[in-house]
Each structure stands twice: as C-alpha cells, then as structure tokens.
Amino acid sequence: MDGQPGAAALSSPGPRVKASLVLGSESFAINSEFGTLSEQLAAVKEKSMAVLKEHIARHNAPNEVPDEAAEGESDSEGEAAACRQPAEET
Numbered sequence: 001m002d003g004q005p006g007a008a009a010l011s012s013p014g015p016r017v018k019a020s021l022v023l024g025s026e027s028f029a030i031n032s033e034f035g036t037l038s039e040q041l042a043a044v045k046e047k048s049m050a051v052l053k054e055h056i057a058r059h060n061a062p063n064e065v066p067d068e069a070a071e072g073e074s075d076s077e078g079e080a081a082a083c084r085q086p087a088e089e090t
Contacts, residue, residue, distance in 0.1 A: 015031040015032055015033045015040065016037055016040055017031060017032050017037065017040040017041050017043075017044045018030070018031040018044075019031070019044050019048060021048060021051060021052070023051075023052070023055045024059070026055070028051050030044050030047045030048055030051065031044065032044050032047070
C-alpha cells in the first residue's frame with residue numbers, strides 16, 4: 001500500500017458489493033463483479049428485487065376473494081342501487 005486509504009479497495013479484484021437475503025428457510029447470495037461501485041450497487045438492487053419478487057410469487061396466497069365476502073358485497077350494492085333510482089316522472 002502506498003498510504004492512500006482507497007487504494008486497496010480500487011485495486012482489489014472481485015465484487016465490492018455483496019448481499020445475502022434470508023427469506024424464511026431460503027437464503028440467497030447476491031453480488032456484482034463488474035462496473036463502478038454505484039453500478040454494482042444498482043445491479044445488486046435489481047437482482048435483490050428479482051429474487052424477492054420471485055419469492056413472493058412462489059409463496060403468495062391466491063388473490064381470490066371468498067364467496068361469502070363477494071355475496072355480502074353484492075347484497076349491499078343492490079340495496080344502494082335501489083335507493084339511488086330516480087322516481088319516474090309522469
């Protein structure tokens with residue numbers, strides 16, 4: 001080293017940005033090896049978001065609404081529609 005504090009970081013090969021995600025019982029190691037520090041951070045962020053999105057899609061419950069809730073909504077909507085009907089003019 002020549003006394004400059006950042007000289008070792010600039011000359012060291014390999015990734016400078018590493019992340020590990022632990023999602024439940026699964027763990028993921030994410031790193032980026034190319035580009036400047038800010039480019040590596042952006043790449044790790046994108047990879048992390050992709051892993052998280054895949055994990056959520058794989059473990060997410062279906063978005064279907066149970067039949068009971070749907071029936072309850074339709075009843076109240078029907079009552080509200082009946083109240084809003086204008087009176088017939090003669």
